[in-house]
Amino acid sequence: MPEWDTARPISTCRRLLEAARTQGVTPDVCLDGTGLSMADIHGGVGEVHAAQELALVRNILAVVADPHALARAAGSRYTVADMGVLGYAILASPTMGQAVDTACRYAVLSSTSLRLTRRDEAGGAAIYFANDHLPVDVRPFVLERDMYALINMAPLLVGQLAADAVVRVELPGIQVPLQRLRRLRIEMVIDSAAARTMMYIPRALLGRPMPAADAVTAAECIRQCDELMAARRWRRGLAGPVRERLCREPGNLPSMAVLAAELCVSERTLHRRLADENTSYRTLVDEVRAKLASTLLSSDVAVHEAAEHLGYTEVAAFTRAFSRWTGETPSAFRRRARGDRHR
Known part of the structure; x- marks a missing residue:
């Protein structure tokens, strides 16, 4: 499975369909060959x-006259809610520095397809946005869309921060809606020639x-972001369906x-993949x-029933098996689990 083919929030497809509609593209054209239906988009x-998602992007790009207008239309529709629990983790971070760390660490849970990397320098921190892991044909669109989304959400994320400091944003070839930045109490300078x-x-x-700093909420x-990351690792690759x-x-x-x-592969292929x-059957x-077993023993199920x-x-x-897996007996695990629940 390619590095970029991760789970994505359905809201990203919803925003693409909304943007496509402004360009005169119908949902059936957008969804052709994606394996998605309108019921999926608006359902559970x-x-x-x-x-x-990228199949949907390609369908739309194949028929629109102005891909830049499509990127603007899609990016400008994103909200903090599209980031799910990560958005609230960022908003509640005690400091902006911690908010940046959280955004970079859990970016895969957000609405962006870009890789975020923080590098500390003498006078501050630089956050780099990379698209080189994506298929070549969609890189320009995804970069433009996601940076429009960032600028669109900036007033919601940091609109009330006040300081005599300048945030510099380098966006090569991307013309952003500067009117959104007028709502900020900090100065943000855009360099489109970078x-x-x-x-x-x-x-x-x-x-x-x-x-909205709140250490407890953050x-x-x-914690919920960590659980989502663990769940995604659980489902990733061929090991996921296994x-x-x-x-x-x-x-x-x-x-x-x-x-x-059942997986339509040979036993040898399954073993190799x-x-x-880095795992095995x-x-x-x-x-x-x-x-x-841990889930069962954390409930009221008896050890023999588990x-x-x-x-x-x-x-x-x-x-013996449970002790090998966890380093403790089922009874000891159960006592500890019950103790944790009643704290």
């Missing part, structure tokens, strides 16, 4: 594959409290041969069983 689907895409934040601003939001299949019948696990047939992802079986649910005919065998 929370995430799509990046490949589906050779790279970056934002420079002076040190005087990095220590300033964010407008910590809770970051885990999902193992979870469906943990007490009656398929052999590797049966699993390979899992090895490429046996490792995934243990991982799934450990996760399910063992039976996971396919163990003897509690002793389950106890």
Whole structure:
């Protein structure tokens, strides 16, 4: 799976469809071959594959006369809500410097497809925005769209920050709507003739409290971001569907041969591709069983019932396996889990 083909919030596709409508492109043209429907866009689907989003982008770019207008129309529709819990983590960060760290660390959870990297310098911090990991044909559009989105959200994110400092934004070839920046209490200078895409934040601003600074809220939001990142790693690559299949019948696990047939690959290919992802069938079986066992033992399910649910005919065998997975016995784990719940 390519580096860029991660899970993406469905809202990015919704914004693209809204922008396409302003350019006279109908939803059926946009969604052709993406595997998505309007019911998905407006229904309960929370995430799509990046490949589906980029297929939608290509469909629209193939028929619009002005891709720059499309990028502006799409980017200007983004809001902090499109960033999900990450947006609230940024808003609640104790300082702007911590907000920048959070944005860079969890960028994959946001609406941007760009890679964000922070580099500290003597007078402040530079945040670089990279698109070189994306397919070549969509790089210009994605960069332009996502930087328009950043400028559009700037008043909401830092509009109330006040300081005698200048934030410099380098946007090669991108003409941004400067009227949005007039709402800021800090000065932001845009350089459209620059050779790279970056934002420079002076040190005087990095220590300033964010407008909605709340350390407790920020910590809770970051905890949720960590959970989302873990869930995405769980689903990524070929290991993802293998885990999902193992979870469906943990007490009656398929052999590797049966699993390979279900995934329409040979057993040898399955073994090789899992090895490429630094895992194996046996490792995934243990991982799934450990996760399910921990969930069961954190509830009121008895140890022998948890063992039976996971396919163990003897509690002793389950106890040995659980101790190998976690370093503690099921009973010790349960006591600790119950203690944590009642704190």
